[in-house]
Amino acid sequence: MSVAWCVNVFLVTTMTNEGKGNQQFYICGCFRTDNIFLEDYKLHVRFMTEEQFRRDYEALLKSLGCVTEQQFEDVLNKISQEVDRRMCLAATSADRAVIIKATYRPLHPHVYHLQETFLAPEFKHIVKFSQSRNVTSQSLCDLLEKETAARVYRFPVFTKSFCDDLMDELEHFERSAAPKGRPNTMNNYGILLNELGFDEGFVTPLRQQYLHSLTTVLYPDCGGHSLDSHKAFVVKYDINEDLDLSYHYDNAEVTLNVSLSRDFTEGNLYFGDMRQVHFEVPLNETECSEIEHRAGEGILHRGQHMHGALPISSGQRWNLIIWMRSSLERNKLCPMCNRRPVLVEGEGFADGFTKQPTLLLGNFCQLT
Secondary structure: OOOEEEEEEEEEOOOOOOOOOOOOOEEEHHHHOOOEEEHHHOEEEOOOOHHHHHHHHHHHHHHOOOOOHHHHHHHHHHHHHHHHHHHOHHHHHHHHHHHHHHHOOOOOHHHHOOOHHHEOHHHHHHHHHHOOOOOOHHHHHOOOEEOOOOOOEEEEOEOHHHHHHHHHHHHHHHHOOOOOOOOOOOOOOEEEHHHHOOHHHHHHHHHHHHHHHHHHHHOHHHOOOOOOEEEEEEEEEEOOOOOOEEEEOOOOOEEEEEEOOOOEEEOOEEEEEEOOOOOOOOHHHOOOEEEOOOOOEEEEEEOOEEEEEOOEEEEEEEEEEEEEEOHHHHOOOOOOOOOOOOEEEOOOOOOOEOOOOOEEEEEEEEEO
């Protein structure tokens, strides 16, 4: 009797202690020109030349209140400062990490190394189920709290005691004299976790050993099965600082957003449509779903799912964000500029691009 069988052969890089393998990760050249956020006008723009910029955005900016030539010059100056910052970003980030490692003394050293005791029992149960042989997307979804927004899931991630210790550590770092870099162009307050030393012992094992099995089942169509890098940071919202987060999409295939909390009111997340490659549906034309964010719980969603955060009305809110990336997906098309990536060398995981996919899948079938 003939028996048909198939063997899936996976070719992966050899992992080092840093968890990024022997693969060099890159950024896309569009990082220096695209998705520059103009906070005053809640607008993302692309800047190649002043002529191109005026052609593409002058009329739109006027409709948003940028009506005088001086206001337009102010916009150009802010763009120039942002481009200069991006040109030096890798070097300045590496310099900060060196200084932090040499001068900063952690309050709670144990939080830098992931332990099972940090994780909520429900989360460990969900992960174990996602790793079982007969798991399906539907059976896994039955264990998760589904939101009204499509394919957005909520579940406990960390225990309260760990969240308290991590918050104490982050606030201790905030009060220190150590240098600090902002997480991205939209968040002015927060902490880049790789600079503080969380990547190797905490974020990488969390992604590889726990989150990867969930994303493999839930998001196989957008790189969830081949995540090989990440960018992790903490953002802070305060009544006297950033109150909210404008409508946007993430530079990620899959995002985990965990509320670490502190006492605050309001500030819910909201989700709209998936980002379109050639156009974006304006927020005022979108029906959004609002989601409450509770301490210790994570919201898992596709990175290209448009979303934002409503203003807090009191207190202070901290969120741990992990942008998880698949070079297998983004090597084909940069999610930020919608073009084939033009690679520029970066530090660490950079923006998750590689010269060759880190995961190759081939199917070999044989009859015996």
